Amino acid sequence: MGDGTPSEDARAEAVVSLTGVYKVYELGQPVPVLDDLSLTLAEGSYTAIMGPSGSGKSTLLNLIGCLDAPTAGIVEIDGRDVTTLSEDERATVRGEKIGFVFQTFNLLPRLSSLENVALPLVFRGVAREERRDRAAELLERVGLEDRMDHRPTELSGGQRQRVAVARALVNRPTIVLADEPTGSLDSETSGQILDLLDRVHAAGNTVLLVTHERTVAERAERIVHVLDGTVESVEELGGRRTASANDRWT
């Protein structure tokens, strides 16, 4: 993903593209969870996925996040087919191109905020100094400069999720994947996290968010409705803003 790419082009470069993806689980009989699903995400876009429970949203996110491989079909990230990669190659792609934000934060309990944020860089072999600097910078951006040495248990839910967002961004990912990031938070803290994601998006990051709540989904530029493992409809939320992004982020 070169920096010179002309963005905001009519057909902005697709950083993620799924073509005819199937995911079938064998449970006595084959159960298709994703059923001929196709989807593209443009660079710098902000997409929300909605759909009933069990419709395959998390499964879809896991495929894009290279945690899993489809039964059939092609998943491309940055134009590269990732379906045939080995487990370790997928791990490398995750480390380089994906940033995960989970509903339950999933921070490592024995590591401080700073160490949690720096951890993806550890697996990429980035030097210690650089790791620290980068992690500290991100914690500052999410407003946790005074919580760097706290362990997750010493943080509130909202603070933990901010650490998680910082961790998701530390490797300058191609795409940030957030599976119900506000699912464990009260509405006020949810708002803070969503504001944070807005800023992340405004800074040029591609964001894909799964949610059950319409109000949350409306923060995005478009909503993809998923039903029974396939895309039912795509709702463009026209006239989307440059809004709340304060430029501290860029």
Next chain:
Amino acid sequence: MDVIEALRMSWRSITDHKLRSALTTLGVIIGVAAVIAFVTLGASLQADIVQTLAGDTTDVMYVSAESQTEGEIGVLPSRGQAVFTDRDVDRIRRIDGVENAVPVGGFATAGVAHGDDTVGRQFVTVTTPGYFGVNDQTIVAGRTFRSGQREVVVNQQAARMFRGNVSVGDEITFTRAGSGEELNATVVGIAKSPDRSGRVQSLVGDDRPAIYAPADPYYERTVIAPSTRSEQRVYAQVLVRVDDVERIEAVQGRVYSYLTQRSDARVLKAQGNQFEVLTHEQIVDQIERISATFTAYITGVAVISLVVGAIGIANIILVSVTERTREIGVMKAIGARRRDIIQLFLLEAILLGLLGSAIGSVVGLASGALATAVIGLPLEVRPIWFVVAVVVGLLVGIASGLYPAWSAARTDPIEALRHE
């Protein structure tokens, strides 16, 4: 993933469960400590023996008839079966290359009295006047006892044993154990212990208090000698001094063939008993063999302890892997490859192994030092043991961590992330 960071994370996981980690490493601690302690002891013993041999005259042989229990040292006068008659001793003395041979027997006393002080349970060595020459013992005061007289010689340790030190001319009374018969004797000489210092000396019994008495009139143990059909005294041991140390093996052979072919002892000894004709060197060999056997045995126990220790570590790492399934999933999601996960858990196991062997080394060295100090041996420490201990700790860690680490690395990230 850089090792320093992996080390920090593994270390934190260990220190977060201090008690659990400590208990886990106990097996390794005990194993390593046992080996280090006994190897220290063994080496100190051998160092002492080497010192002993260096300054020793080795022209004395100990003849006895021993039951063939593995690893026994047949040199103490009370040991072995009393089978050597006066005639046997006489014949051995006349063997080519033998300078002198003296019988060594003895009896137990209920107590020995000197003035108004009594010492209980003292053993009295019974022999002939030639004993002191054969055994390299100088008479430092007075003279040797005469056969047929109520006279005794005591060594310096025995002289100091009584409240008022014994001096030449003093009377002592001993009570024969069993019969309770009271025997009087005049102390006519005080003997010095032989110059062979150290371990052999104490094993032979030379550094303990000793009272030496003439067989005539004090020794009562007799048999009808098969060769002469007359009543003769029998002894458990004969001490033989050779003319020439260089030819000691030849003399040893001749003594042995006399014993097995023409001696009274050959007829008198019990079926299962065998003649032993041992030089100092062979005694030392025997001691070394025993110490080697002992070390091998302890090493065996230690190996078992290490195996148990390794299983303990493996178990705790498996627990740790299960407890941290979700963490493993998270790490994989943010880019950890299999080798990163393996590294983390393997390091944890290795750290536990090394920790155990380090603590074990210290404990082992301390107990070894204590034991040698108590016995009075020079402490012998070789740095190589600690290198070996570290390597053992490393190997135990690797052996016990491999499977858990591998199973952690195989964890499916999606499953793991769903794990509660």
